[in-house]
Amino acid sequence: MPKVSVIGAGNVGSEVARRIVEKDLADVVLVDIVEGVPQGKALDILQSAPVEGFDKKIEGSNDYAMIQDSDIVVVTAGLARKPGMTREDLVMKNGQIIKEVSKNIKKHAPKSMVVMVTNPLDVMAQLCWKTTGFENNRVIGMAGILDTSRFICFLSAETKVPADKIEAVVLGGHGDAMVPLIDYTFIDGRPVKEVIAEETLAAIVQRTRDGGAEIVKLLKTGSAYYAPSSSAVEMVDCILNDNKKILPCSAYLKGQYGLLDVFIGVPVKVGASGAEEIIELKLTDEEKHELHRSARVIKDTILLCEK
Ligand code: TXD
Numbered sequence: 001m002p003k004v005s006v007i008g009a010g011n012v013g014s015e016v017a018r019r020i021v022e023k024d025l026a027d028v029v030l031v032d033i034v035e036g037v038p039q040g041k042a043l044d045i046l047q048s049a050p051v052e053g054f055d056k057k058i059e060g061s062n063d064y065a066m067i068q069d070s071d072i073v074v075v076t077a078g079l080a081r082k083p084g085m086t087r088e089d090l091v092m093k094n095g096q097i098i099k100e101v102s103k104n105i106k107k108h109a110p111k112s113m114v115v116m117v118t119n120p121l122d123v124m125a126q127l128c129w130k131t132t133g134f135e136n137n138r139v140i141g142m143a144g145i146l147d148t149s150r151f152i153c154f155l156s157a158e159t160k161v162p163a164d165k166i167e168a169v170v171l172g173g174h175g176d177a178m179v180p181l182i183d184y185t186f187i188d189g190r191p192v193k194e195v196i197a198e199e200t201l202a203a204i205v206q207r208t209r210d211g212g213a214e215i216v217k218l219l220k221t222g223s224a225y226y227a228p229s230s231s232a233v234e235m236v237d238c239i240l241n242d243n244k245k246i247l248p249c250s251a252y253l254k255g256q257y258g259l260l261d262v263f264i265g266v267p268v269k270v271g272a273s274g275a276e277e278i279i280e281l282k283l284t285d286e287e288k289h290e291l292h293r294s295a296r297v298i299k300d301t302i303l304l305c306e307k
Contacts, residue, residue: 002026002240005067005109007101008077009038009060011222012117015229016074016236018045021056023233025240028058029066032077038062064104070112072236073105075128078118080223088304091120095305098124102131113274115235116141117228121174122250122298126263127305129252136252137274143174144248144265145231150211151180154204159195161188168192169248169281171265175212177294178265179287180205235270242272251275258288262295262302 004020006013009032017028030038038060046058059066067073078094081087098118105114105128114132116125116139125141132139147170156163167186172179182201185192192201207214215224238245249268253259256278257266267279283291 002072003029003070004072004074004236004240005029005031005070005112006074006076007031007067007105008075008118009034009041010076011225012228012232013074013076014041014045015225016076016117016232017042017058018048019229019233020236021045021049021054021058022052023237024054024056025233025237026071027056029070030058030060031062031064031067032060033062035062064108067105067109067112070109072113072115072239073109074115074117074232074236075101075105075124076117076232077101078124091123091301091304092307094118094120094124095127098127099131102128106132106134112138113239114139115232115239116250117232119174120298120301122263122265123301123305125250126252126298126302129263136254137276139252139263140235140268140270140275141174141250141263141265142228142232142235143250144170144178144267145234146228147174147178147180147208147211147265148248149227149231151185151204151208154207155185155187155192155196158200158204159187165189169267170208171248171267171287172291172294173264173298174250176209177297178209179290179294180208181281181283181287183284184281238270239272239274244269244271244276246270246279249275251278253278256280257283257291259292259295262298264291264295264298 004026032038042060118124121143129139165188187195269277
């Protein structure tokens with residue numbers, strides 16, 4: 001029976017756990033440092049099984065020993081930025097959390113694949129990879145699926161074309177640093193530039209970049225978790241079922257796209273071995289420039305965690 005552990009039983013972690021058991025993908029262990037929370041949430045989800053009709057087990061714990069024999073560990077542990085906290089403070093704090101979580105993954109689930117969700121995403125994926133010492137295919141970050149999904153939602157709303165008839169790819173760092181590939185965006189088979197006016201398209205790209213912030217502003221406390229959890233579970237599904245789908249994910253680059261030793265969003269073939277292949281698309285000079293700029297921001301942020 002496949003087993004997935006989810007570290008962090010907050011908004012994203014508990015939704016990831018719920019979606020995994022509801023889709024009958026795997027048994028789940030939910031781990032958090034706060035006593036009672038993972039246990040309570042897991043029990044609550046379990047009690048929906050007779051109604052939802054799933055037969056997977058879910059258990060909550062504060063003990064990392066419970067993640068033993070996991071096929072995949074999804075990492076959502078971390079802090080959200082609080083008032084008065086600088087971006088650097090947050091990076092350092094989440095960096096400490098991810099180092100601790102990664103040491104526990106190495107100790108208790110040394111054969112697992114890791115799906116990183118905690119922000120700043122690309123940096124935390126790289127930190128986890130370094131701390132666990134895992135092969136680079138075994139750590140993948142979730143961001144591009146979410147950014148692409150948001151982009152497609154807005155394109156669909158603008159054109160009234162159903163989302164499943166829209167193709168798009170968003171690369172680069174998560175959030176502000178994302179790079180949507182306009183030449184790979186098609187609305188019902190037609191290049192997006194032929195369907196949407198330049199200014200409207202630029203506004204949609206900007207709204208996608210600010211996608212997370214728009215939700216934070218509306219919610220007032222906390223940040224997005226329904227769409228982020230869908231995206232993370234898509235990766236879990238691909239790994240467990242060896243789907244080999246090409247998904248935009250944060251993966252380790254060793255020369256692809258002219259980038260070395262950095263985790264960044266690129267199209268990745270995701271299967272049983274994790275990030276099985278990095279797909280190199282042809283980029284315009286401007287997109288290449290943006291991707292490299294995005295990589296520089298990620299590399300600078302990694303240095304902060306290493307201080
Ligand atoms: O696209 C993406 N990658 C993202 C990333 C989309 C949405 C959310 N994104 C990030 O995920 C967000 O910026 C955060 O860094 C994480 C988790 O977001 P969530 O909304 O779930 O945050 P919560 O609700 O505050 O939950 C975090 C939980 C909380 O229960 C803490 O007690 C727990 O993490 N936590 C820990 N668990 C285990 N071990 C340690 N050390 C630990 N520290 C905190």
